[in-house]
Amino acid sequence: MKKRTLRSMVAVAGAATIGAGLLAGCSPSSPDEGSDGPVTLSFVSWDPHMDEIVDVWNEENPDIQVELSTPSESADELVTKFITQHQAGANPDIVKVEYQSLPALISNGVVVDLAQYVPDLSSRFDDASLAQVEFEGKVYGVPQDFAPLVFFYRQDVFDSLGLSAPATWDDYAAAARAIHAANPAQYLGTFSAGDPGWFAGLAQQAGANWWSASGDTWTVAVNDAASKKVADYWQGLISEGVIKSDPFWSTQWSAEMNDGTLVGWVSAAWAPAQLPNIAADTAGKWVAAPVPAWTAGDPATGIWGGSAMAVTSDSKHPQQAAEFLEWLNTSDEALSAQISKINVYPAATSGRELPELDAPPAFMSNQPDYYQVVAQVAPNAKSFDIWGPDATVTFGAYRDGFANALQNGTSLSDALDAMQKATVDDMTKLGFTVEE
Amino acid sequence: MSVTSTAPARRPRSLHSTRIAVVLVAPAVILLALFTIAPGVYAFVLSLLQQRVSGGLFGGETTEVFVGFANYAAALGDGEFWASIGRMLLVAVIGVPATVLLAALFALCLDARGARLVGFARIAIFLPYAVPGVIASLLWGFLYLPATSPIGGDVVDFFGSPMIFFAVANIAVWGVVGFNMVILYTAVRGLPAEIYDAAALDGASELQIALRIKLPMIRPAIVMVTLFSVLGALQLYNEPTALRPLANAITSSWVPLMKVYSQAFVENDVYQGAASALVIVVLTVGATVLVNVIGSRISAAAERAE
Numbered sequence: 001m002k003k004r005t006l007r008s009m010v011a012v013a014g015a016a017t018i019g020a021g022l023l024a025g026c027s028p029s030s031p032d033e034g035s036d037g038p039v040t041l042s043f044v045s046w047d048p049h050m051d052e053i054v055d056v057w058n059e060e061n062p063d064i065q066v067e068l069s070t071p072s073e074s075a076d077e078l079v080t081k082f083i084t085q086h087q088a089g090a091n092p093d094i095v096k097v098e099y100q101s102l103p104a105l106i107s108n109g110v111v112v113d114l115a116q117y118v119p120d121l122s123s124r125f126d127d128a129s130l131a132q133v134e135f136e137g138k139v140y141g142v143p144q145d146f147a148p149l150v151f152f153y154r155q156d157v158f159d160s161l162g163l164s165a166p167a168t169w170d171d172y173a174a175a176a177r178a179i180h181a182a183n184p185a186q187y188l189g190t191f192s193a194g195d196p197g198w199f200a201g202l203a204q205q206a207g208a209n210w211w212s213a214s215g216d217t218w219t220v221a222v223n224d225a226a227s228k229k230v231a232d233y234w235q236g237l238i239s240e241g242v243i244k245s246d247p248f249w250s251t252q253w254s255a256e257m258n259d260g261t262l263v264g265w266v267s268a269a270w271a272p273a274q275l276p277n278i279a280a281d282t283a284g285k286w287v288a289a290p291v292p293a294w295t296a297g298d299p300a301t302g303i304w305g306g307s308a309m310a311v312t313s314d315s316k317h318p319q320q321a322a323e324f325l326e327w328l329n330t331s332d333e334a335l336s337a338q339i340s341k342i343n344v345y346p347a348a349t350s351g352r353e354l355p356e357l358d359a360p361p362a363f364m365s366n367q368p369d370y371y372q373v374v375a376q377v378a379p380n381a382k383s384f385d386i387w388g389p390d391a392t393v394t395f396g397a398y399r400d401g402f403a404n405a406l407q408n409g410t411s412l413s414d415a416l417d418a419m420q421k422a423t424v425d426d427m428t429k430l431g432f433t434v435e436e
Numbered sequence: 437m438s439v440t441s442t443a444p445a446r447r448p449r450s451l452h453s454t455r456i457a458v459v460l461v462a463p464a465v466i467l468l469a470l471f472t473i474a475p476g477v478y479a480f481v482l483s484l485l486q487q488r489v490s491g492g493l494f495g496g497e498t499t500e501v502f503v504g505f506a507n508y509a510a511a512l513g514d515g516e517f518w519a520s521i522g523r524m525l526l527v528a529v530i531g532v533p534a535t536v537l538l539a540a541l542f543a544l545c546l547d548a549r550g551a552r553l554v555g556f557a558r559i560a561i562f563l564p565y566a567v568p569g570v571i572a573s574l575l576w577g578f579l580y581l582p583a584t585s586p587i588g589g590d591v592v593d594f595f596g597s598p599m600i601f602f603a604v605a606n607i608a609v610w611g612v613v614g615f616n617m618v619i620l621y622t623a624v625r626g627l628p629a630e631i632y633d634a635a636a637l638d639g640a641s642e643l644q645i646a647l648r649i650k651l652p653m654i655r656p657a658i659v660m661v662t663l664f665s666v667l668g669a670l671q672l673y674n675e676p677t678a679l680r681p682l683a684n685a686i687t688s689s690w691v692p693l694m695k696v697y698s699q700a701f702v703e704n705d706v707y708q709g710a711a712s713a714l715v716i717v718v719l720t721v722g723a724t725v726l727v728n729v730i731g732s733r734i735s736a737a738a739e740r741a742e
Contacts, residue, residue, distance in 0.1 A: 080701045107494040108704070136493060193684050216493050250682045255583040389494055396688055396702045403684040407597070426703065431488040432495065 039317045041066045041324060042092035045309070046075070048273060049341040053334060057327060064320045066094075075305075076395060079104060086110045086314060093315035094325060097141065098307045099132040100197055100387045100395075106140055107389035111310040113138035117322035124330045128381060129347040133308050135386070141308030142325045143347035144338075147268040148381035149201045149301045150374065152275075154263040155287040155366070157186070165289035169233060172292045176242040179263060187244050188264040190256075191234045193402035194247035196395040197304050201268070203227040204302030204382045206294060210394075212385040217433045220424050222394060223416040231412040238406070245406040254278045266291060268304035269374045272361035273343040284366045290377050299380040306347070345374050390426050397422035476717075483507050483711035500707075507711035516689050517712065521719070523601070524691045528669035531605035535665045538609065539616035540658065544646045546617075547624045558621070562614035569611060573678030576607045581682060595683040607675045612668060616661045623657035624650050652738065659731035666727050670720045673697075692716050 043054065043066050054068045069092070071078055079101040085091045086108060097105060105111045114121060121139050122130060129143040153165065158175075161182055166172040176188035192198055200210070208226035212219045237243040244262070246253055256262045257279040265271065276283065291301050309329060311321040328334045335351040338344045343361040346352060352375065360370040367373075388394060401415035420436075427434045486503045489495030511517055542561055546554050564572065578584045580594035580603055594603045627650060635645050651658075673693040680686040688702065689695035696716065700709030 076702075080704070083704055084701060103494065104704075107489070108498070194681065213493055216491065218493075245684065247681065247684065250581070251578060252581040252583040252682065261583070390704070393703050396698060400687040400689065403687055407684045426705075429486070430495070431490070 038063050038065055039320050041094060041315075041317060041321050043068045043094040043324075044071055044078070044092045045096040046071055046078075047096070047338075047342045047344075052341060053328070053337045056333070056337065057324060061324075064324060066324055075307075076101070076392065079392060082110050082312070083108045086312070089314050091312040091314040093317060093321045094309060094311055096144070096307050096309050098197070098305050099143075099303075099383075100200065100305070100391055102133060102141055102308060102310070103135070103387045103389050104391050105310070106135065110312055111140050112313050112315075112318055113140060114142065114311060114322050114325070115139045117311075117319050118142075118326045121326070121330075124348050124350065126347075126349055128379075128383070132306070132383065132387075141310035142329045143306075143308045144329050145270065145306050145344035146347045146378055146381070147270050147304055147306035147345070148374065148377045149205065149266060149268055149291045149304055150271065150288050150377065151291045152265045152267055152271055152286045152288050153188075154260070154282070154285055156285055157260070157263040165287070166292045168296050169292045169294055173233075173237060173242075175264075176237055177240070180242040185261060187242065187262055189262060189266060190244035190246050190248070190253065191238055191406070192248040193245070193406050194249065194399055195304075196398035198248070198266070199230070199398065199402075200384070201302035201304035202230050202266070204384060205291065205300055206230050207300075207382075208384070210384050211388040217435055218388065218427065219435050220388065220420065220427070221436070222420040222423055223413070227416055228413045231416055235412045239409075247403075258282060268306070269345045269378075270305065270343065272363040272370070275363045283363050286364065287367055288364065288370055288373050290373065299377070301377050301381050303381050303383050308347075345371065345378070388423065388427070389432065390423065390430065393426045394419055394423045479710040479714060482707050483714055485707050487705070487707065507708050508715065510708060511712045511715050517692065517695060517715075520689050520692045520695050524670065524672050526601050527605045527608070527672055527691075528666065530601060531608050532662065532665040532669055534605065534609045535613055535616055536658065536662050538613045539620050539661060540651065542613070542617040543620035543624055544650060546621055547650070548642055548646065550642075558618075561617055564610050565612065565614040567611065569674035570678050572611050573607055573675045576603075576610070577679050577682045580679075595679075595685040597685075600685045604672075604675050604679070608668070608672065612665070616665065619661055620654060620657055623654040627653055655735055655738065659727075659735070662731070663724065663727050666723060667720070670716075670723060 041064065045068065050070075051068050054066050058065050071081075073081060075098050078095075079097065082091055082095060082097075082105060091110065095111075097111075102111070115138060121142065122134065125143050129146055130139075133139055133141040133143055151165070157179065158164065161178055163175050163178060166175050172188070179186050179188050203210070203226060206226040206229055208221075208224050208230075210220065210222045210224075210227070212221075234243065238245050244256075246256075253262070254277075257265070258281050260282075271288075275286070290299070293300065309325050311318045311325065315321055328338075329346070330348045330350065332350065332354060335346050335348060336354050336356045338346065339351070339354060339356040340359075345357075346354075357371040357375070358368075360368050364370045397419040398415075401418045402412060404410070405412050405415045424434055424436060484502060484504060484507070485500045486507065487498050488501050490497045490499060542557075545551060546558060551557075567575070579587055580589050582590040582593075585594075593599060631649060631653075632645055635649055640648070671693060672691045676686050676690045676694060677697075680688070680690075688698040692712070693716070696709050696712045699712060700706045
């Protein structure tokens with residue numbers, strides 16, 4: 001009898017321990033701060049040195065504390081994460097989101113209208129920036145920066161070959177051929193199948209308009225003539241062998257930017273903030289110039305990225321979050337810090353007059369008028385009328401379609417047709433009204 | 437029955453052990469129900485729905501609509517889905533035999549008489565299993581990329597069209613050979629040594645002992661190792677996903693699990709993803725049954741021959 005009782009006691013004790021362990025894992029989360037105590041906001045942003053700027057706010061505003069977390073995912077993966085987290089109601093209060101992804105968040109109900117919390121937001125931004133965040137009379141985010149396309153090239157390599165900054169895309173092609181002929185191990189650049197936003201910027205410069213809306217009807221034209229012109233141009237250079245076809249942001253690409261295999265990069269105004277992580281050995285050797293034009297003298301350019309900051313619908317303190325964002329992206333104090341630490345070109349009109357823009361970013365110390373070059377191209381930056389509500393599908397189709405085409409040597413224009421079909425099919429399946 | 441005199445002494449004890457058994461097994465069953473069966477049922481429910489917007493430029497409110505088996509029809513009718521299964525099978529055809537053959541080879545070599553540095557070799561072969569899958573893939577990615585490769589990546593295009601399958605299979609095999617070798621080595625060590633003495637007396641060489649005696653006697657372990665490898669190959673995901681940002685060779689639907697992920701989380705269509713995932717589950721169960729049937733047929737045939 002004793003043995004049996006002991007054994008059963010041990011069994012019951014073991015089961016109870018395991019059960020308690022299970023329950024402990026399901027303990028409720030700590031309750032929210034009451035409206036009397038300090039409000040804590042969670043903020044997700046991938047800008048380097050943003051923590052220093054957030055510290056300034058936290059010191060000046062003890063009753064609204066902001067906790068920054070730097071994500072490890074890429075910007076596109078973050079959009080997917082926010083949409084998924086919204087279904088659990090678990091999003092942070094404030095998120096940084098690229099302009100191209102904002103409509104996808106709007107159509108999934110992830111972000112809220114800020115006009116009700118900060119009424120005079122619209123007066124502080126120019127039309128081009130506002131067009132990226134204002135839809136149907138509501139303002140869904142505070143524009144942070146503006147990112148027109150800018151062409152970066154290695155001054156030393158160009159000088160040694162007697163080349164100057166290409167003014168047209170024909171000049172760019174000629175420079176690419178000259179560089180590769182002089183040194184078969186060198187290329188003027190690479191065509192990235194991993195960056196749909198980059199290709200969209202090039203298409204915008206050529207006059208493409210992938211999405212437009214009238215009333216409640218969408219018009220989708222991803223494979224319009226301008227986009228095909230851009231695709232065919234790059235296809236020509238790739239098949240000649242003077243432009244590589246490897247994606248940006250890989251270790252291979254960083255190694256090639258660093259050791260001089262790649263001597264040019266069609267990028268955007270935020271590039272100097274990223275270049276120290278990519279090609280640290282080449283600091284001070286790159287020069288920025290306006291992107292080559294399709295017709296000589298045409299100042300039009302496109303946009304690659306740039307982001308706004310939005311308040312999520314899961315936030316319990318949208319008023320305070322909106323106040324923080326107003327300070328961060330329109331006040332002189334915060335914008336000066338952003339320019340000098342994060343190298344942003346501000347979207348706010350007041351920010352573009354700040355004296356910090358007279359000094360170049362640390363990586364471009366050889367070009368004191370860097371921000372003047374950006375200011376010169378910014379007013380002519382064209383974007384699409386609007387970004388589609390399922391831009392993530394379009395971007396996924398770009399990555400797969402263009403990667404396959406480059407790998408197998410098939411037509412990039414056909415990949416554009418596949419992108420168009422994927423986008424329209426998805427929008428129709430969801431129930432949007434689409435006209436092609 | 438004549439057991440009435442002994443039954444009363446036995447019955448309480450058997451009931452008692454049943455109760456203890458239930459209590460001890462309960463946590464595992466509860467966890468299985470909570471984290472495997474319940475999500476599976478939920479995924480099935482999701483796979484019967486689709487999302488619809490309710491008008492307005494940005495869609496207003498979104499609702500879920502019952503669509504029957506439309507998601508399954510879309511998954512089964514999608515050429516890209518079958519292409520991804522084809523690619524996964526190609527990697528499996530390269531990887532599974534390689535894993536089983538190498539694991540068996542290493543296990544037999546380590547058990548051979550006169551083998552030196554057995555302890556060191558065992559650890560060295562097992563070490564790749566301790567490297568997390570994503571890190572191993574990134575490591576091999578750097579070894580494959582032309583710009584950073586010390587193993588001739590600029591001569592051989594590891595990301596080219598037929599080579600990419602070998603490249604991916606190589607990473608998977610490298611990671612998992614050690615684990616399977618340990619299983620087979622343990623099985624071989626468990627064989628009675630008298631058999632080897634008898635065989636040596638009959639004049640069998642070391643090689644003949646290994647191939648004619650040890651290998652057939654660890655057949656059940658080999659079937660188990662093959663089953664594990666096939667299951668692992670069907671769930672191929674880490675290696676292609678980690679290699680994807682490095683080159684153009686791998687798309688977002690290169691293997692079925694990647695397609696499920698991109699449907700659910702990139703295209704925001706959880707419903708279609710759930711349907712694709714359940715189709716893969718059915719195919720996986722079918723493959724498991726197939727491997728088991730083939731394995732038992734081979735065992736039965738071999739036993740009849742003995």
